[in-house]
Amino acid sequence: MTQNNMFTYECIAQDGNARAGVFHTPHGDILTPIFAPVGTQATVKGITPAQLEEVRANLVLSNTYHLYLRPGAELVAEMGGLHEFMQWPHPMLTDSGGFQVFSLNELRSLDEDGVTFRSHIDGSTHRFTPEKSIDIQEKLGADIIMAFDECAKPYDREYSKQAMERTHRWAERCLQAKTRPEQALFGIVQGGVFPELREESAKFISSLGFPGHAIGGLSVGETKHEMNDMLELVNAILPADKPRYLMGVGSPEDLINSVLRGVDIFDCVLPTRLARHKAAMTRTGRMNLQNASHAHDARPIDEACGCYTCQHFSRAYLRHLIVAKELLAGTLISIHNLSMLLELMRDARQAIIDGRYQDFAVEFLANYNASSKK
Amino acid sequence: MTQNNMFTYECIAQDGNARAGVFHTPHGDILTPIFAPVGTQATVKGITPAQLEEVRANLVLSNTYHLYLRPGAELVAEMGGLHEFMQWPHPMLTDSGGFQVFSLNELRSLDEDGVTFRSHIDGSTHRFTPEKSIDIQEKLGADIIMAFDECAKPYDREYSKQAMERTHRWAERCLQAKTRPEQALFGIVQGGVFPELREESAKFISSLGFPGHAIGGLSVGETKHEMNDMLELVNAILPADKPRYLMGVGSPEDLINSVLRGVDIFDCVLPTRLARHKAAMTRTGRMNLQNASHAHDARPIDEACGCYTCQHFSRAYLRHLIVAKELLAGTLISIHNLSMLLELMRDARQAIIDGRYQDFAVEFLANYNASSKK
Numbered sequence: 001m002t003q004n005n006m007f008t009y010e011c012i013a014q015d016g017n018a019r020a021g022v023f024h025t026p027h028g029d030i031l032t033p034i035f036a037p038v039g040t041q042a043t044v045k046g047i048t049p050a051q052l053e054e055v056r057a058n059l060v061l062s063n064t065y066h067l068y069l070r071p072g073a074e075l076v077a078e079m080g081g082l083h084e085f086m087q088w089p090h091p092m093l094t095d096s097g098g099f100q101v102f103s104l105n106e107l108r109s110l111d112e113d114g115v116t117f118r119s120h121i122d123g124s125t126h127r128f129t130p131e132k133s134i135d136i137q138e139k140l141g142a143d144i145i146m147a148f149d150e151c152a153k154p155y156d157r158e159y160s161k162q163a164m165e166r167t168h169r170w171a172e173r174c175l176q177a178k179t180r181p182e183q184a185l186f187g188i189v190q191g192g193v194f195p196e197l198r199e200e201s202a203k204f205i206s207s208l209g210f211p212g213h214a215i216g217g218l219s220v221g222e223t224k225h226e227m228n229d230m231l232e233l234v235n236a237i238l239p240a241d242k243p244r245y246l247m248g249v250g251s252p253e254d255l256i257n258s259v260l261r262g263v264d265i266f267d268c269v270l271p272t273r274l275a276r277h278k279a280a281m282t283r284t285g286r287m288n289l290q291n292a293s294h295a296h297d298a299r300p301i302d303e304a305c306g307c308y309t310c311q312h313f314s315r316a317y318l319r320h321l322i323v324a325k326e327l328l329a330g331t332l333i334s335i336h337n338l339s340m341l342l343e344l345m346r347d348a349r350q351a352i353i354d355g356r357y358q359d360f361a362v363e364f365l366a367n368y369n370a371s372s373k374k
Numbered sequence: 375m376t377q378n379n380m381f382t383y384e385c386i387a388q389d390g391n392a393r394a395g396v397f398h399t400p401h402g403d404i405l406t407p408i409f410a411p412v413g414t415q416a417t418v419k420g421i422t423p424a425q426l427e428e429v430r431a432n433l434v435l436s437n438t439y440h441l442y443l444r445p446g447a448e449l450v451a452e453m454g455g456l457h458e459f460m461q462w463p464h465p466m467l468t469d470s471g472g473f474q475v476f477s478l479n480e481l482r483s484l485d486e487d488g489v490t491f492r493s494h495i496d497g498s499t500h501r502f503t504p505e506k507s508i509d510i511q512e513k514l515g516a517d518i519i520m521a522f523d524e525c526a527k528p529y530d531r532e533y534s535k536q537a538m539e540r541t542h543r544w545a546e547r548c549l550q551a552k553t554r555p556e557q558a559l560f561g562i563v564q565g566g567v568f569p570e571l572r573e574e575s576a577k578f579i580s581s582l583g584f585p586g587h588a589i590g591g592l593s594v595g596e597t598k599h600e601m602n603d604m605l606e607l608v609n610a611i612l613p614a615d616k617p618r619y620l621m622g623v624g625s626p627e628d629l630i631n632s633v634l635r636g637v638d639i640f641d642c643v644l645p646t647r648l649a650r651h652k653a654a655m656t657r658t659g660r661m662n663l664q665n666a667s668h669a670h671d672a673r674p675i676d677e678a679c680g681c682y683t684c685q686h687f688s689r690a691y692l693r694h695l696i697v698a699k700e701l702l703a704g705t706l707i708s709i710h711n712l713s714m715l716l717e718l719m720r721d722a723r724q725a726i727i728d729g730r731y732q733d734f735a736v737e738f739l740a741n742y743n744a745s746s747k748k
Contacts, residue, residue: 071698296449
């Protein structure tokens with residue numbers, strides 16, 4: 001692989017292991033740390049691109065597995081690629097499809113060359129290989145694309161080792177298969193909760209010259225303590241001049257703890273999924289807006305929040321929309337939840353630049369009640 | 375009733391029987407002819423107030439029956455009224471609840487004083503009278519409120535006569551019950567498809583001094599020919615210095631034909647309901663966006679349309695959202711459909727001002743295929 005000058009990372013401030021940086025892409029700069037909303041099927045559920053811009057989203061993720069099945073990568077390519085198709089003119093990232101395919105469990109069978117699986121939509125048979133994943137992602141045309149990896153369950157050491165080794169062989173095949181200089185391919189570190197495997201994986205993946213690195217296989221059932229240990233170990237090895245992306249993590253406390261350990265990029269369906277399940281995310285915990293306690297509450301979700309939802313609507317109105325089963329509930333709560341996580345990361349970035357991230361993180365975690373259900 | 379100076383209508387141009395006017399309300403001027411989107415449960419389904427403003431909506435309707443049941447008129451009043459509750463700072467209208475209650479059929483029983491009915495939500499028993507309807511509508515606080523009326527099936531002459539006479543007695547009771555000068559109460563003409571009943575009703579309702587008049591009981595099963603005849607007859611009687619509101623009508627051809635006969639205001643759930651059923655409204659007919667013919671179509675719904683949806687998204691993308699069952703489909707098609715009807719009425723208004731409405735209507739109807747399903 002030729003080193004790609006379109007994609008460079010600059011660390012503009014470091015505070016402990018926390019980093020504030022800029023990752024340059026053909027669709028604009030990504031200011032890190034950053035949270036990326038997920039648009040699984042080429043749409044962040046219930047939200048227009050204009051509303052995404054209003055909450056100051058920048059990087060948006062979409063899913064290769066879903067788009068491959070529907071509407072198909074060829075159709076997206078014919079329509080000018082994913083940016084044009086879904087009208088998101090800012091940076092985009094596609095995953096490799098690996099995580100979704102391995103999540104199909106009994107619907108998939110694995111061999112050294114790839115994975116054969118059955119569609120969750122119609123049961124039809126398909127096959128992903130590292131080369132196929134790259135081909136699909138090149139048709140979709142996101143700025144950042146991901147190596148095809150195998151995500152093992154966290155506590156099976158032998159399987160974790162095999163999956164990690166296969167992930168390494170597949171990473172090399174993805175690099176070979178990649179053709180388009182306008183896309184950055186990120187390698188993925190695996191290894192479960194086993195320090196020696198994570199160390200081996202971080203060293204091997206780092207050696208391949210990717211313009212960025214992801215940490216896979218975390219937030220899949222291990223403890224917070226194990227996750228933090230793995231992040232510290234891996235980030236001490238991953239090169240400091242490349243961005244680090246923790247896949248599938250989106251709770252506020254995980255973001256704050258992971259930034260503390262040197263992570264730059266996050267994605268998760270959590271803010272929009274919680275919104276469809278009536279829960280608002282705040283800096284003190286989750287708020288279940290369906291609760292009767294909100295029925296007469298004229299206050300917004302968060303009086304300090306500047307989002308469209310909090311600038312206009314009362315908890316009483318949001319609860320009414322939920323009780324009346326109105327679609328607008330999910331949209332308005334999603335706007336708030338996305339805004340909250342995006343602003344949290346902007347505040348984290350400023351705290352790093354100001355050299356006060358430790359205090360920021362300690363204060364945030366002291367106020368935050370992860371199990372709160374107001 | 376004291377004549378209310380807050381609500382005056384000025385006819386600024388007339389072309390044949392078509393009128394361009396201004397109706398002044400405490401929340402702003404309504405430029406007629408106009409189409410009012412329906413926000414049944416204090417939300418236009420799937421659309422934020424900001425998106426409603428973007429499609430240049432002005433008057434929005436909400437439903438007394440639904441809001442009375444959920445969240446309750448007292449709660450809306452406690453939250454500062456409907457404008458504040460749903461954050462629509464422009465003119466609003468509430469219906470009387472009559473149409474919904476009479477639509478409950480076997481769930482309601484009628485007497486001279488009012489209607490006892492069972493909630494469609496939980497089967498609980500409730501009672502509406504003219505006084506109760508006005509009380510609820512005063513708590514909701516819309517600019518325009520409606521008299522409690524009885525809408526009969528169109529072809530039963532004896533029942534139409536009884537319902538009309540009761541509507542007249544109830545109209546007088548509504549006028550008596552009304553207390554708030556910042557709301558305009560409109561009377562409703564009934565009488566089915568029977569010219570002598572419609573004539574009697576238009577004369578009687580006109581005599582009561584309402585600041586505006588509605589025509590009820592049309593678009594409920596009668597022919598287009600019968601509807602047009604009734605509109606001509608009624609509008610020849612209703613005073614020219616008050617606005618005329620045709621309730622529950624929203625198809626483009628009905629709007630054009632009714633403006634031609636002197637109607638000023640319309641409301642209907644059609645544009646948002648069609649959107650949720652995958653149909654786009656255009657000036658040449660309806661377009662079913664789920665059809666496979668749109669799968670590879672890079673064009674917007676209407677290349678001449680300036681709405682957010684048409685300025686950004688292809689038919690291929692909208693079809694993808696529909697097939698993938700994404701909420702954004704309903705939102706984006708609703709934005710287009712509302713924009714289309716609102717713009718049609720603005721164009722009609724300009725044509726009236728320019729003295730070319732007859733040509734405008736003839737040309738529109740020649741191009742429009744009411745049964746088209748592209």
